[in-house]
Amino acid sequence: MTTPVLDVQGLAFAYPDGHQALFGVDLHVHRGERVAMLGPNGAGKTTLVLHLNGILTGGRGSVSVSGLPVTPANVPEIRRRVGIVFQDPDDQLFMGTVRADVAFGPANLGLRGAELDARVQHALEQVGMAEYADRPPHHLSFGQRRRVAVATVLAMEPEILVLDEPSSNLDPASRRELADILRSLDVTVLMVTHDLPYALELCPRSVVLSGGTIVADGSTYDVLTDDALMSAHRLELPFGFDPRSLPRSS
Amino acid sequence: MGGPHGHSLHFHAHSPLHRAPAHLKILALLGFVLVVVATPREWYWAYAGYLAVIVGVVAVSRVPVGYLLKRMVVEVPFVAFAVLIPFVAHGPRVEVLGLSLSESGLLSAWGLLAKGTLGVLASLTLAATTEAQDLLRGLERLRMPDLLVQIMGFMVRYLEVVTGELQRMRVARASRGFDARNPRHWPVLARSAGALFIRSYERGERVHLAMLSRGYTGRLPRS
Numbered sequence: 001m002t003t004p005v006l007d008v009q010g011l012a013f014a015y016p017d018g019h020q021a022l023f024g025v026d027l028h029v030h031r032g033e034r035v036a037m038l039g040p041n042g043a044g045k046t047t048l049v050l051h052l053n054g055i056l057t058g059g060r061g062s063v064s065v066s067g068l069p070v071t072p073a074n075v076p077e078i079r080r081r082v083g084i085v086f087q088d089p090d091d092q093l094f095m096g097t098v099r100a101d102v103a104f105g106p107a108n109l110g111l112r113g114a115e116l117d118a119r120v121q122h123a124l125e126q127v128g129m130a131e132y133a134d135r136p137p138h139h140l141s142f143g144q145r146r147r148v149a150v151a152t153v154l155a156m157e158p159e160i161l162v163l164d165e166p167s168s169n170l171d172p173a174s175r176r177e178l179a180d181i182l183r184s185l186d187v188t189v190l191m192v193t194h195d196l197p198y199a200l201e202l203c204p205r206s207v208v209l210s211g212g213t214i215v216a217d218g219s220t221y222d223v224l225t226d227d228a229l230m231s232a233h234r235l236e237l238p239f240g241f242d243p244r245s246l247p248r249s250s
Numbered sequence: 251m252g253g254p255h256g257h258s259l260h261f262h263a264h265s266p267l268h269r270a271p272a273h274l275k276i277l278a279l280l281g282f283v284l285v286v287v288a289t290p291r292e293w294y295w296a297y298a299g300y301l302a303v304i305v306g307v308v309a310v311s312r313v314p315v316g317y318l319l320k321r322m323v324v325e326v327p328f329v330a331f332a333v334l335i336p337f338v339a340h341g342p343r344v345e346v347l348g349l350s351l352s353e354s355g356l357l358s359a360w361g362l363l364a365k366g367t368l369g370v371l372a373s374l375t376l377a378a379t380t381e382a383q384d385l386l387r388g389l390e391r392l393r394m395p396d397l398l399v400q401i402m403g404f405m406v407r408y409l410e411v412v413t414g415e416l417q418r419m420r421v422a423r424a425s426r427g428f429d430a431r432n433p434r435h436w437p438v439l440a441r442s443a444g445a446l447f448i449r450s451y452e453r454g455e456r457v458h459l460a461m462l463s464r465g466y467t468g469r470l471p472r473s
Contacts, residue, residue: 050459053463055459055462055463076465076467079462079463079464079465080465082463083463083464084460084463086456086459086460086463088456090408090411090453091453091456091457091459091460092457092460094404094407094408094457094460094461095403095407095470096382096383096386096403096406096407097383104461104464104466104470105464105465108464108465108466108467109465136407137407138407138410138411152464153464156464156465
């Protein structure tokens with residue numbers, strides 16, 4: 001068995017105000033997998049995500065990324081390995097131009113000059129936004145900003161891409177374009193989402209986080225068709241959507 | 251939105267003034283304003299000279315005069331103040347159009363108006379010919395402390411986000427029957443301002459998290 005890209009063991013965490021968000025989470029993600037993390041609001045998804053790159057620490061349990069434990073000494077390397085795309089692109093894009101924003105991460109890693117330019121160019125090409133490099137981010141459409149946000153993280157060449165609600169607020173065409181981009185990337189993906197059809201479309205495997213623990217881990221099709229599991233954890237398919245009616249490709 | 255280019259004060263063109271390095275323009279503006287402020291009010295001919303300089307610079311910049319004049323409304327409160335001075339100031343009075351005005355007040359009003367107008371016109375010319383990003387880089391080259399430049403950069407970046415949020419809150423308020431002219435509704439404005447402050451503060455925290463996630467260590471990389 002190879003070392004998992006993401007290895008979370010017994011992770012528990014309580015906020016300083018005493019609210020406990022995670023009660024012993026175990027999660028393994030292997031290279032090349034695309035995994036959806038499903039769960040109701042308040043299940044602890046964001047808390048878990050913030051542990052993956054060491055923004056939050058101090059609870060029980062451990063997180064390792066490709067064998068490297070998340071500890072204060074390792075944080076710079078961990079943040080290169082784990083690329084988080086946050087839900088609101090306006091939080092993620094803070095520089096004056098798209099190019100400067102995509103360069104922010106790799107420049108923090110110490111890249112300069114032609115190497116940095118090449119990295120930025122490649123990341124923007126991967127999301128189809130190269131021609132917008134010199135525009136200020138706030139003049140782009142929401143879908144374009146989401147794609148640039150993905151590029152800002154791709155430019156760091158992460159080992160795992162963590163996406164928080166990647167399809168939220170996107171129109172159907174932008175949603176599909178983003179799906180095409182995500183499928184084209186050769187990178188491990190952990191996708192936090194309420195968009196269950198999107199999870200089924202992109203992720204062969206799903207885990208369900210509810211009440212601060214992982215309550216299900218299996219193929220996305222099996223999770224979405226387990227009616228008892230779904231209703232127990234406030235998961236609902238959109239009206240008219242039935243995974244059983246789709247042709248099964250895998 | 252101000253189109254693909256820059257901020258709302260910027261006028262897109264390709265004049266020599268647009269191409270001039272931002273740090274030189276900032277220094278020129280600073281020097282000009284200091285000289286204007288230090289000039290005694292009674293040297294009327296000097297002010298004529300300053301105005302000629304500004305008009306010449308504007309002509310070179312190819313920014314339409316009307317464009318600048320419209321944006322000079324920021325000066326209106328100061329103009330109102332200047333107009334009041336001759337009525338309230340003490341000292342010997344003179345008759346102007348049947349009104350008894352203070353002589354020293356007239357001189358103060360003239361000084362305020364002349365210096366203010368020249369300063370605003372010069373600043374607007376800089377703003378019209380320089381992109382916000384270039385201004386920041388200019389300040390950086392002038393050795394402005396890094397942290398201040400970063401803070402100004404974030405202000406430029408998030409101004410539109412915050413005004414957009416303010417606008418949406420205004421629409422949401424109005425949609426639920428809020429009437430800004432009714433004094434009984436005014437406490438709501440204070441609460442909205444508070445909510446906007448909290449939201450902006452929380453956004454600041456989220457932005458900081460996003461920066462840390464991409465390896466921020468306290469200095470913005472130079473690009």
